[in-house]
Amino acid sequence: MLQVQFIRDNKDVVLAGLAKRNFADAETIINDVLQLDETRRSTQVSLDNVLADSNKLSKEIGSLFKSGEVQKANLLKEKTSQLKESGKELTEQLNNVTAKLQDLLYQIPNVPHASVVAGTNEEDNEEIFREGTVPDLGDKALPHWELAKKYDIIDFDLGAKISGAGFPVYKGKGARLQRALINYFLDKNTGAGYNEVQVPHLVNEASGFGTGQLPDKEGQMYHVTADDLYLIPTAEVPITNLYRGSLVKEADLPITLTGYTPCFRREAGSYGAHVRGLNRLHQFDKVEIVRVEKPENSYEALNGMVEHIKGILRELKLPYRILRLCGGDTGFTAALTFDFELYSTAQERWLEISSASNFETFQANRLKLRYKNSEGKNQLAHTLNGSSLALPRVLAAILENYQTADGIKIPEVLVPYCGFDMIN
RNA sequence: GGAGAGGUGGCAGAGUGGUAAUGCAGCAGCCUGCUAAGCUGUCAUCCUUCGGGAUGCCCGGGUUCGAAUCCCGGUCUCUCCGCCA
The missing domain is CATH 1.10.287.40 (Serine-tRNA synthetase, tRNA binding domain)
Incomplete structure (x- = not known):
């Protein structure tokens, strides 16, 4: 606000x-x-x-x-x-x-940062960076949902039976790979100085307001009406709200946090080929990073987050690009957002796997998140967050990009976490 | 689910109908020479003609000339019992 x-x-x-x-x-x-x-x-x-x-x-x-x-x-x-x-x-x-x-x-949405260009939708986003090589898989490349079936690692039908579409069941090496990714991401984040937290997956209304999901995105969240709680659409909500109503000491800034949570999204209105497989789910896993910063440091911090995420994607050796979102595509609460997209070789399209944003004081004003500045005055802090990373599409990209005639190779950095180097 | 207690500034903690003590921390200034202390001011929010004024004691109502204080409803926390991973 x-x-x-x-x-x-x-x-x-x-x-x-x-x-x-x-x-x-x-x-x-x-x-x-x-x-x-x-x-x-x-x-x-x-x-x-x-x-x-x-x-x-x-x-x-x-x-x-x-x-x-x-x-x-x-x-x-x-x-x-x-x-x-x-x-x-x-x-x-x-x-x-x-x-x-x-x-x-x-x-009223946030005022975009000076570097944000005008635009109406994703087509106006600016690509500012690209790295990694797209493997040549020939025309035998399978999309991840077929690979998942072939190696019996993700079962969409079972998920549909017990919950509905968009709730996959991971099995065997698929489940293990999920766990490996979560641990790997968390280790990368804590290694970079982020403090790990485990937070509730259901939040109250005040928390929804604090980070800006309410009132306007009410329909996107699952609402447990009996207890008036909401299933979190992202860890951003509980983690940022840890500091709702707080007056923190200047010396305690920046606050840097990371956490793994499942995320729940109703995705009302989504349909079509672009929601196949892991592309769009009602429940998915994500590791998030959150920062609370002094205003004068927040953009440097955002760059730091972008560099950090780059480092992870480099280690995974996945082809990716970074977009600076245009005004029309920047989220309601953000002033500046960088999206990371992985290239899905079999689908021949880019998949968003991370979004790093600076909200400046927009969330802090709702959260009443202040710090005592060097003049002893109470001042709104800046909040930032980013995914590092969202699992399903990373998994999809790994399956697709690392597929071989003999099976799916596991990226080197993940082998110690998986305990195997091949899915076949 | 049942019973009880409680929620006061950044923190600690008084105040039970007359308009928010005090301590610690922070900030500014002064003073002093000895491991930092002392003194003064400031230290929640809004408005302001910069003189001040208003609001604020978990939230919302009510009683009263006047409510942190009394009454009603809600909410959260704690303790005990019950149930239970």
């Missing part, structure tokens, strides 16, 4: 930023926000004055009672009723205007 003060002071910047996202009616909404803010402030001044008068009277009445002047006190009491009335009215007005303002603020 943007800060009203920021909008007030940087209206042009905000409008220009929202334009890069093709955010409809930006001008109207921003003007409404400013208008409501003004009304809010003037209403508050009026209310404050009424309350001040009322407080003054109360004090007088109090001291009159103390000195035994009951009659005078009772006379003053009558005067308070009118103040009470207008106080009530003004309070109602204030609540009203504040709620409206809040509603509007919740609808």
Whole structure:
């Protein structure tokens, strides 16, 4: 959520930023926000004055009672009723205007970073880096869902039986490879200084609000209505919310965390060939990294995260590219996002496997995540996160890119984690 | 699931109807020479015409001239019992 003060002071910047996202009616909404803010402030001044008068009277009445002047006190009491009335009215007005303002603020996405280009969808994203070689598999290359069947390592039908489509069952070496990937990713992250955490997979409403999944992405999360909890769509939610409402010491920054969780997404509205196999699931595993940073360090930190993820993909020897998302494709809460995509040789398409973002103060403002700066003042921190990595598509890419006539080779770095070097 | 206790600033911790003590930590300044201490101010949020004003004691209502304090509802934590991996 943007800060009203920021909008007030940087209206042009905000409008220009929202334009890069093709955010409809930006001008109207921003003007409404400013208008409501003004009304809010003037209403508050009026209310404050009424309350001040009322407080003054109360004090007088109090001291009159103390000195035994009951009659005078009772006379003053009558005067308070009118103040009470207008106080009530003004309070109602204030609540009203504040709620409206809040509603509007919740609808405004983050202002993109200066480096983000305008654009409407993924076609406008900029490729900024590419590395690794695409293996030549000839025309006998199988897509991962066929490989999974051939070697009996992932069973989509079984998953469909016990849960539904999009809930695969990993078996044998497939299950072991999953576990290997999780451990490998976590080791890479902790090796880079991230502190490992294990967090709940169900979160309350406040947490959903804190990181921005609620209210607008309500339909994407599984909602356990009996207890009013949500299954997490990403570890970002519980991990970032660890610091909701916190005032951290400057010396404790940066806070760097990593955690493995399953992720649950309803993916309402998804269909077609692009959701086959592991491409899009309702439940998948992911290892996440999260950082809380001082504002002046957050972009350097984002670059550090990008470099870190690059390192992992290099070790896995998978062909990948990095995109800087355009305004229209950048998530609601992010200011700058880099997507990592692996090349799926058999499907001949790029698969997103990581997204690293800087949210600046957008989440922190909702989370009330502040730190005491060097002047002793409380200041909103910057939050960042990235996947390192999302498992299913990495697995898909490994299966497809490492397939041979004899079976699927295991990438070297994963062999110690798997305990085997071939799936056949 | 049943019973009880509790939720006060960054932290600790008073306050049971008259308008949030105190300590520690942080920040600024002053002073002092001895392993850092002392003193002063500041130290939640909003508004402000920069004089101040308002709000704030888990959340939402209510009673009252006046609520951290009393009442009702909710929520969370802790303890005990029950159930149980």
